[in-house]
Amino acid sequence: MTGCLPIALDKATRIVQTLLVAGKEYVGIMHLHKDVPREEIEKAVKDFTGKINQLPPRKSAVKRQLRQREVYYFNVLEIDGKDILFKVGCQAGTYIRKLVFDFGRKLNIGAHMQELIRSKAGPFSIKDSFTLHDLKDAFTLYKKNNNEEELRKIILPMEKATEHLNKIWVTDSAVNNLCHGSDLYAPGVSKIHSTIERNELVAVMTLKNELICLAETELNSERIIGKQKGLIAKTKKVFMERNIYH
Amino acid sequence: MEDLLPFEKVKKETIVKRQAETNPDFGCKPEERPVEQLIKYGVVNINKPSGPT
Incomplete structure (x- = not known):
């Protein structure tokens, strides 16, 4: 996974449980196996919005049976030939790779996912995220100069x-x-x-x-x-x- | 308009059942925690680059 990855520290570790069931948002690129008119793509994303049925992928942590998930929004941001930049907001446990695969089948042409980043995990957004490097710098500043200002921007209360x-x-x-x-x-x-x-x-x-x-x-x-x-x-x-x- | 997840759309209302005060001698507001406590009871929102988790 790339993108927004909340990590809980020390005594707060188990708080990540609250995030497992929280809604997620992803931004990704799917690659269609043939050219498709824009209108058809726009129509198909609507078909994959709301309640959808999804068979978890073979390599997955859950039992492989059809299950219902909710897609809250599914937007096409840009189309460049066969590549589609999209954003999807969904219930926890929705498989995006599978969503893209099913999307390709629906259009009768096939599709696969090329890139995917998580832009939201519950209350955490990629807009407010920091790199591990930022964290390390802030921690060094705190340890060496006893300056906690930067660290306080990065470490949030649980x-x-x-x-x-x-x-x-x-x-x-x-x-x-x-x-x-x-x-x-x-x-x-x-x-x-x-x-x-x-x-x-x-x-x-x-x-x-x-x-x-x-x-x-x-x-x-x-x-x-x-x-x-x-x-x-x-x-x-x-x-x-x-x-x-x- | 920005796309929102369901919980972001709900305007949460609070109902008071029993009006109560809190004693300032016990605990402290999360944003006022000393940095050692913040680290012990903290979360970081990491932007993870691609590659192994």
Whole structure:
């Protein structure tokens, strides 16, 4: 993979889980095996937008059976003979190489992917990315000159990786129990996002916007608001160190 | 118009269930973390060139 690759450090490592299920965007070049009029290409990309069925490629991490994925947008940016520069926004787990292959079949001419870069991974965009070289320079500046300015531009708080998730904010007195792995109960809830569904992965935050843990909800937003006692969400992964709120 | 992923289009609303204050003695806002803590609890958005991962 080339392009946007978020990497989590040290205690934040497991936060990448939130990105596995997040939407992605790619920019790529597909090569058609014959010339095709522009209108036909434009029409075909529309056929591959919305819900599509895709058979995962032979070399893939998942079971090889037809599965539905959603393509949020699929745009032709430029056409140069048989080469098409495109941009596609899609659900996690959509195979772009396969999408291009299927696209070629649909046009009855064949096509393959020539180049592909990931331009978005959930809340991370290639526009705001840095090279490993940038990171190394910033780290050297910090280590040698004790100047942390550049490093602070490149290393972001792990909370950035939860930007796309719905959130529940809890009171100070609920924080430490969560850090010890307890589930979240109604009295601890202070604020919530309004669009939470049941069985959804949410980020549980302090009132200072620190990530405490990821949890799976038992109820939707409306029912969470109405509930005075009982289980709200099951704690899945804890990120905050224990005994910070004691 | 810029293309947006579904979560980027949703305008998230927050509902307050129980108004509460947070004690400044505990924890700190993520953007105010000391750099050592930032590194320990950080993410980097790397632009990876082509080649082996």
